[in-house]
Amino acid sequence: MAATDTPATGPEDRGPEPVPRARIADLWPYVHPHRRALAAALALGLLGAGAAVAQPLLVAEAVDTFADGVAPWVLAVLPALLIASAGLTCLQQLILERSSERLVFDMRRRLIAHVLRLPIGVLERRKRGDLVSRVGADTSSMRRVLSQGVVELCSSGLTVVAALVFMALIDALLLGVVVGVVAALVVTVILIGRRTQGAALQLQTSVGRMSSHMERALGGVRTIRATLSTRRETDRGTQEASGALNAGLRVAGLKAVVSSFSGVAVQVVLLAVVGLGALRVASGALTVGELSAFVMYMMLIVTPVALFAGIVTAFNEALGAFGRVKEVLSLPTEHDPAEPAGDQSLDRGAGRAFEFRGAGFVYPGSAEGEWALRGVDLAVPTGGVTAIVGPSGAGKSTLFGLMERFYDLAEGELRFFGRNVDTLPRDRVRAHLAYVEQDAPALAGTVRENLLLGRHDADDAACIEALRRSNLLFLAERPADLLDLEIGENGILLSGGERQRLAIARALLSDADVLLLDEATSNLDSNNEHSLQKAIDEAGRDRTVVVIAHRLATVRHAGNIIVVEDGRVVGQGDHPVLMRSNALYRELVERQQLDPVG
């Protein structure tokens, strides 16, 4: 009976990987390729700043000469400067937006390539949704600030410096008031900005956890419905979302403080300058034109300072997200041994496709001494069918994982066609193998897309032949339509047996010398099992086939049967030999009520 759908009490597995705090300098490798575009944007920004800084001088001139008639060149240059500064800003924005997009694209490309090359042992221990969220959401949150922030800070910084110089020339006392208020604002913004990075990191982490949860829940949606766990899972999802909400609210609070503080600072400085400035004009220390120019310079400062507050906050948010990206990029990818000099050919005449010698293996992350395999000596002869049998958890699939080079041995040696695999690039071994996993996973997409994973350049005729050999042609009226059939997420639109047959078709289509079939016919009815068995035996004539089977009936005619128990090889031979010499094999045969003579 399914459990009652009770609300969740709390997420069971919290604690994502610790994320290092990112520094601005860490962004340099990503900014570096775009340095020319950024330099161009900076140059345009400087020209724009020059145009902006010149305007108040002309306005002062116009105001002070208004009564006697403004010089015609002033009236001509002023609008030209206005138009020029608008055009420069537009061009600068365009360059910045485009390089931001490219920069984020570079980061995503690096992340995608890196994540897909992480060792299988690492990927098995990470949450998929969280990784997906780092590629998508985290990189998005960095888009605007990465390049725009840096350049805007630089060009507005220069505007501010130039404006300050002119303001000092006009009235040093008034400038003192402005600098005091602006300095207080800048210090506050920087202090609050640091806290924003922490809150933003928490926000992105919560979003990652929420994505992981949704991925897990959608992947197991049938189990969740059937066990009346929908409410429980909804509560868990909501808890993750509320983690994001709390962090988001903290970021929002910090942003509100920064922006209201900036608003108040602007008001204070305006009132002070206008009040004090009026007194200075009345006392004759300043002309009206000079006060107008001073106020205009002040407005030039106010905009970058307000921008600065926003950029520092956004920058800290981006650094939070970048910390998560950096953490993934710092994980080592699957490494390949350097090929030693000399003859690198595989020894086809060795007579052994695979050979384990004194092999021991512990899964990454397992406790020391928790051997999944220990002291394994076995050989898979070239050609024909080799079967691996044994109780559940004995280590059969682990042997395949090692042959596929997903993991490295902890001790001993694995040889592939006579060569120690430690001296071969992993993909070189994999290129010779076709692997059908235990649960025969199919990828979302069409039947054709799934088949082409086996051989990238296979034509339709070869695909259809592989489907015929694995009895799948009945799925559509015309074989050509079958190739375009969408099979849904993880092949959910196919039955378990159809998925297995599709995986076998993929393996049969490949040019691989060795087929590794893990429980490949376990979901099939006896008719299908029989005909696929024939196809597999046929494949064994010109290739090496290694099968893992629980149902011994499917493998007892194999030329070579390896019996595994508790991470060790306890027998090897053909059916009659093992029936005579191996107690575990006899027991397995008797339990399945097979005819012991075979």
Ligand SMILES: Nc1ncnc2c1ncn2[C@@H]1O[C@H](COP(=O)(O)OP(=O)(O)OP(=O)(O)O)[C@@H](O)[C@H]1O
């Ligand atoms: N990715 C993994 N990480 C850690 N331990 C694992 C992993 N996969 C398997 N194991 C452990 O290694 C041991 C051998 O597992 P393996 O899957 O090789 O057994 P098997 O003989 O193929 O079993 P079955 O017939 O049930 O598929 C088991 O104790 C299992 O719990």
